[in-house]
Amino acid sequence: MWCLELGVSLVCGVWCLVFPTNLRQMHGTVPQKIARVVTDLVLHPQYIPRCVAHNVINGRTPLDLELPWFSYAAIDFLQKFLRPEMSVCEYGSGGSTLFFARRAKSVISIEDNPKWHSHVSQRLRQQGISNVQMVLCPFDFRNPAGFERSQYLEAIPDERFDVIVVDGSEEWEPVRPICFQKAEGRVKEGGIVVVDDSWRYPELRKSNRASRVRIFQSVGPCRPGVTSTDVFFY
Numbered sequence: 001m002w003c004l005e006l007g008v009s010l011v012c013g014v015w016c017l018v019f020p021t022n023l024r025q026m027h028g029t030v031p032q033k034i035a036r037v038v039t040d041l042v043l044h045p046q047y048i049p050r051c052v053a054h055n056v057i058n059g060r061t062p063l064d065l066e067l068p069w070f071s072y073a074a075i076d077f078l079q080k081f082l083r084p085e086m087s088v089c090e091y092g093s094g095g096s097t098l099f100f101a102r103r104a105k106s107v108i109s110i111e112d113n114p115k116w117h118s119h120v121s122q123r124l125r126q127q128g129i130s131n132v133q134m135v136l137c138p139f140d141f142r143n144p145a146g147f148e149r150s151q152y153l154e155a156i157p158d159e160r161f162d163v164i165v166v167d168g169s170e171e172w173e174p175v176r177p178i179c180f181q182k183a184e185g186r187v188k189e190g191g192i193v194v195v196d197d198s199w200r201y202p203e204l205r206k207s208n209r210a211s212r213v214r215i216f217q218s219v220g221p222c223r224p225g226v227t228s229t230d231v232f233f234y
């Protein structure tokens with residue numbers, strides 16, 4: 001056990017040298033955040049190889065890795081939950097778009113950032129992925145009046161989805177809670193709504209229409225900290 005703890009401490013030490021300014025995951029001081037990572041890796045050593053590969057060894061992004069920018073715990077859950085016949089809609093494109101496209105029947109991805117939209121679209125073309133509809137809806141989140149009637153929020157079609165992901169811009173704090181409410185009206189019975197960085201939105205855990213909520217908290221790809229990704233079941 002002491003070998004494992006020593007290994008984890010070394011990894012974390014390297015981690016902090018590599019990412020000195022990037023430790024703003026979850027609330028708390030830097031030592032608290034490091035302690036959270038160490039605790040998580042000691043309790044869940046299965047994440048250590050991925051953590052090292054995705055955070056320390058190479059400089060690949062979640063888009064390169066074709067992984068959602070979620071906690072590993074949530075990614076592992078989704079790998080098991082997804083089926084080839086499922087339909088997915090997401091607010092916020094990225095590695096998640098490719099991840100869902102390779103595992104589900106169809107993906108609608110709603111994106112506000114034109115440059116990022118074009119970057120993700122190009123990656124989809126390069127990879128020959130054709131079951132994704134990328135929807136560009138620019139919105140100025142620094143001037144958010146009228147968001148509830150925006151094209152961005154309304155871009156989710158009036159149909160039912162197996163999986164809806166709320167992981168778009170966080171430039172204006174109410175964006176995800178408002179998108180979450182919209183998502184609850186579009187999810188199928190038996191389906192799920194996924195909210196990433198859910199620790200920022202504790203009110204959603206109390207106020208929702210789900211039959212149950214699971215909180216997947218752990219380290220994840222390309223983020224040198226612990227985060228939580230919530231899954232709401234309907």
Ligand SMILES: C[S@@+](CC[C@H](N)C(=O)[O-])C[C@H]1O[C@@H](n2cnc3c(N)ncnc32)[C@H](O)[C@@H]1O
Nearest residue numbers: 062068069092093094095096113116167168169
């Ligand atoms: C947390 S990211 C969404 C990530 C996506 N759902 C995923 O898991 O890969 C939220 C927003 O950040 C913006 N963004 C800008 N640069 C980005 C980058 N390099 N990687 C991911 N998102 C980026 C995009 O507008 C995106 O919708």
